[in-house]
Amino acid sequence: MTGRGDAVVTGLGLLTAAGHDPDSIWKTMSAGQSLARKDPDLAGLPVDIACAVPDLDPVAELGIRLAGRLDRFAHLALIAARRALHDARLDPRAANSSRVGVVLGVGANSLQTYVKEFTRLGEGRATSVSPLGLPRSVPNMVAGEIAIATGARGPNFTVSSACASGTTAIGVARDLLLAGACDIVLTGGSESARSRMSAASFAQMRALSTRTTHPDGACRPFDADRDGFVLGEGAAVLVLEHPDHARARGATVRARLVGYGASADAHHPTSPHPEGTGSEQAIRQALADAGCTPGDVGHVNAHGTATRAGDAAEALALLRVFDSAPPPVTANKSILGHALGAAGAIEAALTVLALERQEVLPTANLTRQDTGREMDIVTTRPRTAPMELALSTSCGFGGQNAALLLATP
Incomplete structure (x- = not known):
């Protein structure tokens, strides 16, 4: 590979519906069973199922004062960042x-x-609106709170490209390292999509699976009987470093980030281009960025939301890029649900683990593909798959696409 240059992954923090640490998450996901369940927070809505992060105690993790002034998506981000730094054996305050x-x-x-604060305002109780209503809710606060908690004083911001946000953030973080603006970047994504507003809105759009009586069979990426995704939540934070910096401090490298590509469909607010041209463009850009060919890729972690249009477009893109024969494919949302802006970061982290373990996780609920030319989608149990390079793809509303290429150390 002779691309623009690598960044290296030296730490991972991961919170998903499958658990709170990489080893337990991998073990749970290896069973190939969806974790969707009835969600009490969504009771009474047309779609009341979701994939929640289990047994998370923000007060125990963060302390009562900090946990009390942060929302769920910030809890997830801050806890994941702390675990990523611990994994990397890194303290930003001790670094530059x-x-x-x-x-x-x-x-x-x-x-x-x-929703809570707007309800108070709509009821004429403006003086009851919390002064924390804005600072605990705006998207940039996940980055700001991580900086406050860790002492990271470099460039600090969030990116928002819908369900490609986490992937985009990781690509932008690599750009900062290659540009010489940083030595280390904490990057990834966080989201809790289990709000009643999200559930009601997505249901009205007919984007959610309506298999509410059998939630564990609801999300069916690339399956002929798919009818939409299941809401999820989670966070993944990767410690990315410039290779020289990691080498100088004797860091353990878990993987290399060697390629990034991004594109826009320029087609429709919520539907992908039916031919998957934007997704294909992002993947080809990532390959060119890494200086490698499709034949070098040993595994694909697909976006795979289980929507009719989304899966069809993504399959066409992959079949074209890989000349009708993509390497082993998995779709993690079949098990974890769709964590929206965090999904791409979670899938990138799982791709790092796939490279480490030389295994591909199974896709749940796939019984019959309808993509015309069938892809090699792993089901039932993990599959051993020797690989040096793996692709993780994401797509989002607005036609925004992003792709990452990760490699073994």
Whole structure:
């Protein structure tokens, strides 16, 4: 590979419906079973199922004062960032903190708090609106709170490209490293999509699966009987470093980020281009950025939302890029649900784990493909798959696409 240059992954923090740490998450997901369940927070809505992060105690993790002034999406981000730094054996305060950046992907603000505060305002109780209504809800606060908690004083911001946000953030973080603006960037994404507003809106759009009586069979990426996604939540934070910096401090490298591509469909606010041209463009840009060919890729972690149009377009893109024969494919949302702006970061982290383990996680609920030319989608159980390079793809509303190429150390 002779691309623009690498960034290296030296730490991972991961919170999903499958657990709170990479090893337990991998073990749970290896069963190939969806984690969708009835969600009490969504009771009474037309679609009342979701994939929640289990047994998370923000007070125990963050303390009562900090947990009390943050919303769920910030809880997830801050806890994941702390775990990523611990995994990397890194303290930004002990480094040159002005060269430690934070770039997080967030698809939306915190609708839970906004709904509550707008209700008070609509009832004529303006003086009851919380002064924390804005600062605990705006998307940039995940990056700001991580900086406050860790002492990272470099470039600090969030990016929002809908369901591609986490992937976009990781690509932008690599750009900061290659541009010489940072030595270290904490990057990834965080989102809690389990708000009643999100559930009601997506249901009205007919984007959610309506298999509410059998939630564990609801999300069916690339399956002929798919009818939409399941809402999820989670966070993934990767510690990205310039290779020279990681080498100088003796860091353990978990993977290399060697390619990034992004594009716009320029087609429709919510539907992808039916031929998947934008997704294809992003993947080809990532390949060119890495200086490699489709034949070098040993695994694809697909966006795979289980929507009719989205899966069809993505399959066409992959079949064209890989000349009708993509390498082993998985779709993590079949198990974890769709964490929206965090999804791409979670899938990038899982791709790092796939490279480490030389395995591909299974896709749940796939019984019959309808993509014309069938892809090699892993089901039932993990599959051993020797690989040096893996692709993770994301797509979002507005026709925004992003792709990452990750490689073994």
